[in-house]
Ligand SMILES: NC(=O)C1=CN([C@@H]2O[C@H](COP(=O)(O)OP(=O)(O)OC[C@H]3O[C@@H](n4cnc5c(N)ncnc54)[C@H](O)[C@@H]3O)[C@@H](O)[C@H]2O)C=CC1
């Protein structure tokens with residue numbers, strides 16, 4: 448049972464997590480801190496938080512057992528810098544950000560005396576929606592959450608976060624922050640870049656808007672994530688840029704291969720390429 452959870456960034460992910468904890472009676476009071484006043488009003492009205500605070504202060508974090516950071520990833524250094532002066536000694540600091548090397552470096556730089564209780568975490572669940580109005584229970588049911596333990600980790604704090612994520616229905620895995628960012632670049636960050644690039648190309652094409660009226664379900668499936676929050680994705684792609692730059696050049700080679708196949712009207716190579724991808728996608732789909 449957590450007496451006070453202070454949620455910094457009362458949006459889709461942080462809001463959904465606390466709603467689940469509340470529903471299970473695992474948290475007594477949730478204090479929300481957010482830079483967006485309307486979002487705080489929505490969160491109060493929807494019962495996501497019990498008290499709203501506009502800034503990090505002794506009042507908002509001084510009595511917390513758990514401080515959860517659920518803001519866009521580039522905000523973590525400044526948030527941790529501000530937190531340092533107000534943190535009670537045993538409080539757990541955890542986050543939900545999509546990049547973990549950046550979270551670890553913010554913890555190490557600005558919370559060095561508190562590092563044992565910093566738990567870097569990432570739920571692989573969410574959507575293209577954002578804000579407290581989108582928060583809902585059940586978001587993490589049967590979804591994976593990756594925890595990234597570090598050398599100075601308190602096993603009690605790690606275990607506590609593992610227990611909370613399991614309580615909201617998630618399956619907990621552990622990876623190093625470095626491995627996490629490499630994997631996520633491939634299965635999440637690059638696909639988002641492709642979706643943004645593809646939709647952008649429709650924007651750049653003078654006829655694009657007219658073409659879109661005939662777009663069907665394939666377009667819908669492929670581009671849903673291009674409606675995701677631009678701030679969130681600016682932060683993620685910049686924080687994971689080294690992995691993404693490497694993958695982008697590998698994928699340019701894939702496109703160049705397709706270009707060559709089409710240019711040469713190479714039926715066999717095209718067929719094999721599509722069939723191999725179809726098999727991988729079908730096998731993945733059977734277990735997800
Ligand atoms: N949306 C998704 O599907 C997933 C997102 N994540 C990660 O979770 C984090 C939060 O994402 P969402 O909940 O989707 O975003 P969101 O946009 O729904 O919520 C973020 C909230 O943080 C607030 N905020 C921004 N800067 C702030 C600051 N300096 N101090 C206090 N509040 C601030 C915003 O006003 C907003 O209410 C991000 O780091 C994202 O990478 C992780 C898994 C899935």
Ligand SMILES: O=C(O)C(=O)Cc1ccc(O)cc1
Pocket residue numbers: 544545570571572573574575635672
């Ligand atoms: O909208 C979708 O399907 C997503 O892919 C959601 C998502 C976005 C960012 C993450 O770090 C994890 C999950």
